Amino acid sequence: MRERDLADKLGISEAQLLAAHCGAGVTAVNPHPDAVMGAAMRLGEVMALTRNEDCVIEKVGTYANYHAGPHASMVLNDAIDLRMFPAHWQYGFMVEKETDAGTRRSLQVFDAAGDAVHKIFLREGADLAVWEQVKQEMRLPEQVQTLSVGKREPDEAPRSARDKVDILRQEWERMTDTHQFLRLTSKLKMNRLGAYRVAGAPFVRALAPSAFDDMLQKVQAQGLEIMVFVGNRGCIEIHSGPVHTLKAMGPWQNVLDPGFNLHLRLDRIAEVWAVDKPTRRGPAVSVEAFNKDGGLILQVFGVGKEGRDCRPAWGKLVEGLDGLAEEVTA
Known part of the structure; x- marks a missing residue:
């Protein structure tokens, strides 16, 4: 075990x-x-x-x-x-x-x-x-065999502020770097998922939960290079490159490539969003998966490095993913 x-x-x-x-x-x-x-x-x-x-x-x-x-x-x-x-x-x-x-x-x-x-x-x-x-x-001087740990912090539930949607949209349009987004949402007393739920087109589009696996399958089939961000409160780890081998096992979808493995619980994905943030180098389009408690599971972007710019093809792929028939309410 x-x-x-x-x-x-x-x-x-x-x-x-x-x-x-x-x-x-x-x-x-x-x-x-x-x-x-x-x-x-x-x-x-x-x-x-x-x-x-x-x-x-x-x-x-x-x-x-x-x-x-x-x-x-x-x-x-x-x-x-x-x-x-x-x-x-x-x-x-x-x-x-x-x-x-x-x-x-x-x-x-x-x-x-x-x-x-x-x-x-x-x-x-x-x-x-x-x-x-x-x-x-x-090595620490004291090798103690007992630890007093704190309580596990729950995922933060979505926080929206409908009365500030106009400001959110205006400031979103003015962004020049994706890192400005969390500062913006914090200023407006929202968080990432809460902002997505109220921003609307052309900034975000709610996708079917199945769209995330569909995206991985299409990335593999088209040989696109992507950036995958997986993290927790203390660390975010990033993969930049293609996806060659996908293998589903029970509820898990797995990438099993030399030098890169990803293990994703598809059954834990409750919401998926296609997100478009403006930057100095053009739009940063992402597909982001969240769990039922509002926690971010992972994000995927198209690689946009010089000589390896997959962003146009990535943007087209994301446009073709299945959207939700009903609007997500904040």
Whole structure:
């Protein structure tokens, strides 16, 4: 059984489960992104994993080009591309677990509720001397086997302000960068999904929940390059590139490509929106999936890099996705 599932069954958090094994294959370490990324950049080729309740993204590569910041940090890299929010990096562990395939080594970070923020798994052929050195450098003085964790924060329900829709639409039209959007919604006392529910055309279009899987199938068939954003409160991990292999298993839709895996619970998708935000480089069109509680599961954009601009084809694909017959009410 996976640690996350076992922890749920025991009624504890995953971080508490790991802490209980401190001294027996688990070492508590400094969880700050500066320390974790400093270590990650020395570990060679690894697998980076970020998840939320409904989706998991895994990327193989090396950590490099780390930019620290008090409120937000980044790793800007072709293979491993991360946005990190240090306030949520509360517990860290280096884990050595015996499996049928040998010892699996990982560096794992958790938030205040003990939920996973980001995990880094060593690959075959890793330099174990570096691993041991990093473990000694990052090790906390006290290796306690019990943790007092906080309550898990629920997903924020959609927040709309119908009396401010005109301002929302006017300011939306003036945007020059997608990052301005959350500042705009915060100023208007709305959040992402709440704003989508009231903005209307030409800014957003409500899609059928099935449209997300349909989009993935079309991206694969057309060989389009996309940007996939999957995250939680503490970390967002990004894939930029094509999707080659889709494999549905039960409620999961899976991308199983060399260097890139995605595992998405299709049955947890309650709302899907096609969103058009203006930027200096042209429209940023996304398809975004939300769960029943209003939590963002993942976002997909078209890649718009020089020499690899898939945005026109991506825009046409999104236009062809099935819309909802009835308008979503705020």
